[in-house]
Amino acid sequence: MTLTVAQLSESELLARIFPRLHAGSSMLLGPGDDAAIIAAPDGRTVISIDTQVQDKDFRLLWPNGTSSSGFDVGWKAAAQNLSDINAMGAVATAMVISLTLPGMTPVAWVEELAEGLSAATVALGAPQCSMAGGDLSGGSELVITVAVTGSLEGLAPVLRSGAQVGDRIAVCGNMGFSAAGWALHESSILPSEHTPAMAGAAALFARPEPPLSAGPAAARSGATAMMDISDGLLRDATRIAKASGVDLDLDGTVLRQMAQRLEECAVVLGTEPLSWVLTGGEDHGLLSTFPAGATLPEGFVGIGSVVSMSAAGPAVSIDGQYFKSAEDGALGWDHFAV
Structure with a gap:
């Protein structure tokens, strides 16, 4: 039988997500408190946010029979946000994630999503970017919102x-x-x-x-x-x-x-x-x-x-x-x- 998010408490689900989140060098205090603490040695913070909504930005099942794995959706969520920081000439430092999950979402899919977020961050060239936590909520459709901060590292932003x-x-x-x-x-x-x-x-x-x-x-x-x-x-x-x-x-x-x-x-x-x-x-x-x-x-x-x-x-x-x-x-x- 497939374990779903409705069968776990929020704390139990977070306990499955947190170990799968990448901790980069910028994180001074990670998930567990009311807010994370991220180093900002440049003195300026670049920030961007993007959302993926089920059946608007992705489908769980496509017409050609392809399924969207949690890993793929997590990868894309990381990629599109890291790209916005990149486009300013900056380097990503931290990421926070908000998930809206229908109760019947398989827990394994959510775990894969966390793994996809982390894998993309490292593989695409932002290993210093920390997964600093986020928020969970229930809803009628899957919604993945990611906010990323970045550092200009002494450079002028490119507008x-x-x-x-x-x-x-x-x-x-x-x-x-x-x-x-x-x-x-x-x-x-x-x-x-x-x-x-x-x-x-x-x-x-x-x-x-x-x-x-x-x-x-x-x-x-x-x-x-x-x-x-x-x-x-x-x-x-x-x-x-x-x-x-x-x-x-x-x-x-x-x-x-x-x-x-x-x-x-x-x-x-x-x-x-x-x-x-x-x-x-x-x-x-x-x-x-x-x-x-x-x-x-x-x-x-x-x-x-x-x-x-x-x-x-x-x-x-x-x-x-x-x-x-x-x-x-x-x-x-x-x-x-x-």
């Missing part, structure tokens, strides 16, 4: 608003793979029928791999603007354009080359792979701008340039062709879109 005309635009990380993986999960193609390329995309959707060392490296290299690509390249590039009062012109040739890596998945699903690169989110790579003469840090690929704002701007174009709907949700992810 969305610093892009300058003449800057070079660059990205780091996977582009379009998570969107391809999502499309495979939503399809009728069974995982047993996946080619290696399809399996790779599906894996990156379940467990994104944000380049956590790239954010601080970009800050040290003089990045003028930066953000996490969570809602799609066009949508997020439009946000930098608006914040900076400029236009971003992207190189279609480079973007099409990136899309070629997704060609096999696109053929099977009968779609255009470039759309995944342009509008797919949740790869959690970085979109950055650098001074024209700057050397791009390792892993970054140039994809265009910052230009003067047009009459229709601030906006994003590809080879001079403008997109007018990138920020209204038509091109990219929107949590409240129908």
